[in-house]
Amino acid sequence: MSAQSPPAPTAAERARAHAMVDGDERRARIAWSRVLEPRRERPGLPLTRLEVALHEIGYTTAWHRLVDGDLPRAESARAHVPAVDVDAELSRVTRSRARVVVPGDADWPTALDHPLIRPHLIHVRGQGCLADLTQRAVAVVGSRAGTGYGEAVARELGSGIARSGWTVVSGAAFGIDAAAHQGGLVVDGPGVAVLPCGPDRTYPVSNQRLVDAVAESGAVVTELATGTVARRHRFLARNRLIAALSRCCIVVEAGLRSGSLNTAGWAEALHLPVGAVPGPVTQMSSAGCNEWIQKTRAGLVADTGDVLALAGSVGDAPDEVAELLGPARPLDALTAAQRGVHDLLSLRQESAVGDLATELVLPVEEVIAILSVLQIEGWVTQGESGGWLRTPAG
């Protein structure tokens, strides 16, 4: 052993560390969250042998092996073992009004099980069930240095997404993130904010009220242990959770080196659709978005309809997705106009758009727009002759 190696835990420390976890997967994950920070800064980085081992042998076995020095390339993690106190960490999490959520819990979103994502655990603050909130969620991200244009569009999209019954997921940062969250909150839509710091902290600190409002409406999430402060590599690792918790990722405004393009990269790696809002070619603040659109890796997004079309295009056709998931909102959460259209439809006999418009005294375009939203949400479907039906779910 070289002089630089950290001291191995003493026999007493090892005994305490074994007992502290005691074969409990949740406690093992909490212990690991304090000794091994996810360093997943971009999709292309290979997993370390340790990360692979954690998955292969499981957190509990891995913990006991770590404590005993039987895990290769784990010297740094092992050096932190003596300082770990699972009960103390649980107290700190509880004091920060968060809860620990691990695989198997009802509010664990299964999208987090993807090999590229796999946090040890997540801390969730808020009343919402994260698994439900992220069933129909869209990541809306962008530059911290958002312009008036970018922030206006982010707010507009945030409101539109929320109004359609989808959840806005973002990072609560200054600029575009905050504007997107605000847009959702303004129409009482639930939001999800993923933080680059421990659950007992807020970043940026001055967005504390916004983060609290998001927690109240939906959930504030972080995979980091208590006391962890925001750092560059943590923003990047956090971005993968934003992407994973969403059905598509929209970049509203981004310069060429904006961190939000990293989030888009994670979405791409997860085979989720990426959309970008174009901007003036004379503005560096939109150069990243324009470049992504140019390289055809991102669809051009001009309004909420474009976002929902992208979100609905994941994997299956929109109505298949809708059928799979069932309606996103209870019937009584529909707007009056949506309810009006829905109520006119039959389960078996198709209705023509023109007839619906006449009946409701609404412009045809508006009826089409309402039907699109209802279709994405699983309330209505198109019949073989092109007319509209309500779904059995509705």
Next chain:
Amino acid sequence: MSAQSPPAPTAAERARAHAMVDGDERRARIAWSRVLEPRRERPGLPLTRLEVALHEIGYTTAWHRLVDGDLPRAESARAHVPAVDVDAELSRVTRSRARVVVPGDADWPTALDHPLIRPHLIHVRGQGCLADLTQRAVAVVGSRAGTGYGEAVARELGSGIARSGWTVVSGAAFGIDAAAHQGGLVVDGPGVAVLPCGPDRTYPVSNQRLVDAVAESGAVVTELATGTVARRHRFLARNRLIAALSRCCIVVEAGLRSGSLNTAGWAEALHLPVGAVPGPVTQMSSAGCNEWIQKTRAGLVADTGDVLALAGSVGDAPDEVAELLGPARPLDALTAAQRGVHDLLSLRQESAVGDLATELVLPVEEVIAILSVLQIEGWVTQGESGGWLRTPAG
């Protein structure tokens, strides 16, 4: 014959009309230009039987048959025969400082022979040879109601295109067209303006100075007979010539119903690349461009490099096109920086971009930009190992 039918030419009128053309194809085309206006408003419109006949039997034979009443569905054209005076038309064209150009003339651009295009003839005013001017030409079009943003981008692209040795083709209209022309003129680049009126007129009248400047730098073109005034259907037919005279079509700024999208449609029908400049999604003035990009029918264009990449992508890879055409400018027309890069290259031994940058004390990005332009112009090419060579032509 019904009472509504126009009177047939008298025997004397027929004799005069035959003699006036006298088997001369150029004179027959001039005669036809005064009796049959091209009604090609969009690519999808089928050719009339008369238009097909003109091509199949030739202008001279068709003229004599028209005069004799032997051409089906040509009553309207025949009614105009007595008023046609080829010599008088030639005088009027000459008085407007234009010349008649027909297939076979040295300055007839062969792109005009495309079945969708085929004007009877064109009137060309200006010192440039239109066939040469349009060997490397880009259509830059857009809304008449251009915003400050759109006009600034159009000017910038016009200058960049001209500086790279390419010709700006547009319609001399207010707004984007005028800005694109001006951008080219500012750097002494040759332009081509295609008008929606006869060669003895200018549209819009207040752009007279601009049109004169384009004529002096390059060429002003119209297929319409003298005295013809601008009308909606003539703008649309004119657009097909703008597209045909270019290697690609760039829409700088366009609302959803802008006529410039018609030009883009013609370019698409001719299998020419279409590019569009994105703009704020909050501005209706960019909605047409954004929509075209979204539907992936148009590449997103942010700068001159993007335009040249599109222009170079016609049919062949850029260096194949360059080989085909040879260098666009004489060596001494290169900028000092371009000349510097060119002079460093060998015919056989590849040079790396990094070495060129070091040698010239230029940023690598700038060297790459210069090489791209030189490549499109046929001066340099990339070797098998990815390094750069000068071409035998250079």
